[in-house]
Amino acid sequence: MTALKAMRPTIWLFIIALLAIAVPAQLAFAQDAEQAAGKAERVYKDLDASIEKLRTDLQSVAIKDKELEEKRAELEKLRTEALAAQAEVEQPLADAQAQLQKLGAAPPDGKTEAQSITDERKLLGDRIARLEAASKQLGRLVLVAQQLSSQAGERQRQAFVNRIFEGSRSVLNPLLWYDGVAALPTFVSRATSLITSWQAFDETNRTRGFWYVSTILAVSLLGIVLLWFGWLRSSPDAPAQNDTLRRMWRAIRVSVLSCLLLLIAGIVINLVAEMPPRSERLVTAIWEALLFAATTIALVRGIFRPGRPELRLVNLNAAGAMQAFQLVSLAIVVASAGRIIDAVAGITFLPVEFSIAWRAGAAILLTIILASLLVAVRRSGNLEDDDSAASGRVFYFGWTRYLFHAGWLLVLIAVIALLTGHVALAHYMTTRALVTGSLVVFLVMVHHMIDALVRSGLDADSFLGKFLRDTISLGDKAISRFGLLLSALTDMTLFLIGIPLVLLQWTLTWADFRGWLTTAFFGFKVGDITIEPSSIMLAVMVLVIGLLATRLFSTWLERRVLAQTAIDSGVRNSIRTGASYAGILLAGGLALTSAGLDFDNLAIVVGALGVGIGFGLQSIVNNFVSGLILLAERPIKVGDWVQTSGGEGIVKRINVRSTEIETFDRCSVIVPNSTLISESVSNWYHGDVLGRTKVSVGVSYGSDPKQVEQILLDCARRCDHVMPFPEPSVLFTNFGDNSLDFQVRAFIDDVAWVAFVASDLRFKIFEAFAAAGIEIPFPQRDLHVRTMPERAIPIPAAKRPAAKKPARKKPARKTS
Incomplete structure (x- = not known):
């Protein structure tokens, strides 16, 4: 009792400290829940008003395609905000529900409880009702925004289809060309007036936008010309220097530098040049056309390399490479000019007849170029035979031979569309095919360039290769795996970037991709199950990080702790393996938790596992448990000399399911762990090595x-x-x-x-x-031969007397 009295002040201090921690935590939870509910209600009101305004705007019949795209972008933004607000409510709601569950249900009639518990239950119920109402309201806004965006997207697609398949005059109709030529003076005059109005804008506002833009674009073009001039005059390298990395860099160097030069020019124009809106649209079109033409033509020349067969990346002879380069470059110039002409026509409101005639002419030119390219490539010979691997040359884009039928199909569709008066369809198909092909070729070149860069960077003589080998102490096998992982990551990145860019060239829009990204981040429902790709990716990342941490911990435990002790090597292996298994289980549990798996339903999971084990997994589980027994009891260890029914040798590794035994003939025998537990095993090293x-x-x-x-x-x-x-x-x-x-x-x-x-x-x-003088005898046998009776001795067949044949009696003659 005296001791309790002496400890009483300490106990009170401990209770006060607990209250000081618990009470603010409860107040903080209450404040967080109230704040979350109030914030969700305010966000709901704002988003509801914005969505209703957009609903009214979308009901307009005269809304244009560009306005539809803008409205869809706003709807996707509002939908993302509603999903984010709904996600912020989930955690306070789950916490309140957990606290209410801890309090339990209200007592039945006739039983009472403390008034404080009743008040707390009522407060939690009101808070849960408020949070659930806010979550449901935000969920409704998410659905409304998604429905409105889908309706706007459907209107966009319908307008696109109507525009593409809109009928006009056939290219065989002379009136199509007559009206187009008649509108040509109007095009020239309005383009001139566009420039004149820009100059007048500069004089009125005392700016020099026209002069700045003209100078910057001229300097950029001069820089590109100088790059080409140096490229054409470059001397050939020695054959030993034409490795894969050097060939790839020489192929894309001018294209990349031209792209960087024009990107810098565009940034400078946006910073220093002040322009009217119409002139800004024109400059944007000119800049895009120059960027596409300069980078793509340089890339095409780097691939075909006419006149430089040692650097050519495709297996074509000199004539085929030159024809292909000229035809593709001409198609790029036509498409780039069309971008500028279409921009001028849209800015100056030129007659529709001019746009139809120009697009018909561009479609005809592109169709002829595509057909000529297919014929030229098919008829050209190879630079080297397909089976000539002695030179070490690597050629790319061999897969394009499978696209010849698709190319001729595109030519056929374009010809039919032009003859039947569907000029927009023919122009759209040919230009989109050209842009898509250029984009795919660029992505493939980047893929090969990165692949060559990774292989060269991980070489033993490179800086990165020396760093990984000497500083980090990685072996060649680990470096090879690292290079494979790096190449796979870059390929996945290029794929994720390239697919949207390619699909954007056709019917999809950025609003569609934003909707997909939002769905991927916040998840989607399949029945009553919510699938969140972001949570799955997070779980995979947690699992990978956990496995890496387990691997590092096991290595540290082996080298820094166990190696310094006098423990037997088999015991060290058992400890390290057990630590690895524990780390893997912990990483898997953390990954499942981060994925949102509810462990309250663990009984269901265990039941399912029990059914699976009973039907088909019992042998696997048996081997796994046997492996744990081997690690715990250690009847055999790594390094032991054992003899089993499967063979005799040294234990090299004890895995989860099986044990690897290396025989004295260097043959690996895989023995299931259950066999080592249930059958007799001879272990020469068990206990000691005598x-x-x-x-x-x-x-x-x-x-x-x-x-x-x-x-x-x-x-x-x-x-x-x-x-x-x-x-x-x-x-x-x-x-x-x-x-x-x-x-x-x-x-x-x-x-x-x-x-x-x-x-x-x-x-x-x-x-x-x-x-x-001691003799080691060998087996001896004494043979005693006895005399045998003469009649018992067999006579050889060669010495037997010949048997006499009986005389044949002649028949007696009859006498008459």
Whole structure:
């Protein structure tokens, strides 16, 4: 009691400290829940008003395609905000529900409880109702925004289809060309007036936007020309220098530098040039056309390399490469000019007849170019035979041969569309095919460039290769895996970037991709199950990080802790393996938790596992449990010499399901762990490494047994690894048919030397017996031949007398 009184102040201080921690935590939770509910309600009101305004705007019949795209972008933004607000409510709602569950249900009639618990239950119920209402309202807004965006997207697609398949005059109709030529002076005059109005804008506002833009674009073009001039005059490299990385860089160098130069020019124009809106649209079109033409033509020349076959990336001869380069470059110029002309026509509101005639002409040119390209590539010969691997040349884009039929199909569709008056369809198909092909070729080149860069960077003579080998102490196998992982990551990145860019060239829009990204981040429902790709990716990342941490911990445990102790190597392996298993289980549990798996339903999971184990997984689970028993009891360890029904050898590895045994013939035998537990196993290293060797020998009957015994003992004592205690022994085992049989038995300090000790002992015995004149007999048989009766001796067939044939009687003649 005295001790309790003395500890009373300490107990009170401890209780006060707990209250100081718990009460603010409860207040903080209440405040967080109230704040989350209030914030969700305010966000709902704002988003509801914005979505209703967009609903009214979308009901307009005269809304344009660009306005539809903008409205869809706003709807996707509002939908993302509603999903984010709904996600912020989930955690406070889950916390409140957990607290209410802890309080339990209200007592039945006739029973009472503390008033504080009743008040707390009512407060939590009101808070849960408020949070659930806010979550449901935000969920409704998410659905409304998604429905409105889908309706706007459907209107966009319908307008696109109507625009593409809109009928006009056939290219065989002379009126199409007449109206287009008649509108040409209007095009020239309005383009001139566009420039004049820009200059007037500069004079009125005292700006120099036209001069800045013209100068910057001219300097950019001059820089591109200089790059081309240096490219054309570059001297050929030695054959040894034309490796894959150098060839790739020479192919894309001018294209990349031209792209960077024009990107810098565009940034500078946006910073220094002040322009009216119409002129800004024109400059944007010119800049996009120059960027596409300069980078793509340079890339095409880097691939075909006319005049430089040692750097050519495609297996075409000189004539085929030159024709292909010229045709593709001409198509790029036509498409780039069309971008500028379409922009001028849209800005200056030119007659529709001019746009139709120009697009018909561009579609005809592109169709002819595509058909000529297919014919030229098909007829051209190869630079090298397909089976000429001796030169070490690597050619790319061989997969394009499978696209020849698709190319001719595109030509056929364009011709039919032009003849039937669907000029927009023909122009759209040919230009989109050109842009898509250029984009795919660029992505493939980047893929090969990164692949060559990774291989070159991980080479033993490179800086990165030396750093990974010398500083981080990675082996060639680990570096190879690292390079494979890096290449796979870059390929996945290019794929994720390239797919949206390619699909954007056709019917999809950025609003569609934003909707997909939002769905991927916040998840989607399949029945009552919510699938969140972001949570799955997070779980995969947690699992990978956990596995890497487990690997690092196991390595640290082995090298820094266990290696410094005197523990047996098998015990160290068991500890390291157990730590690895524990880390893997922990990483898997954390990954499942981050994925949102509710462990309250663990009984269901265990039941399902029980059914699976009962039907088909019992052998796997049996081996797994047996592996755990092997690690815990350690009847065998890594490094033990064992003999099983599957073979005899050294234990190399104890895995989850099986154990690897390497025989003395260097053959790996995989033995299930359950076999090592349920069957008899001979372990020469269990407990200690001592062993015994036995050598049998026979001497002639004329030898002295005592002398033989002494000689055998001396020979055994002079052998290496033979232990002095227990002493070697000699047994007189038998009176044999031909010899007196003895057996030498000697204990050795390491059973691994048993065969070598036995061989050495035999050598010494043979030499000692020879020196002492003791004979080692070999089996002998005495053959006694008795005289046999003459009639019993068989006579060879060659010496037998020939049998006489009986005389043949002639028939008697009849006399008349």
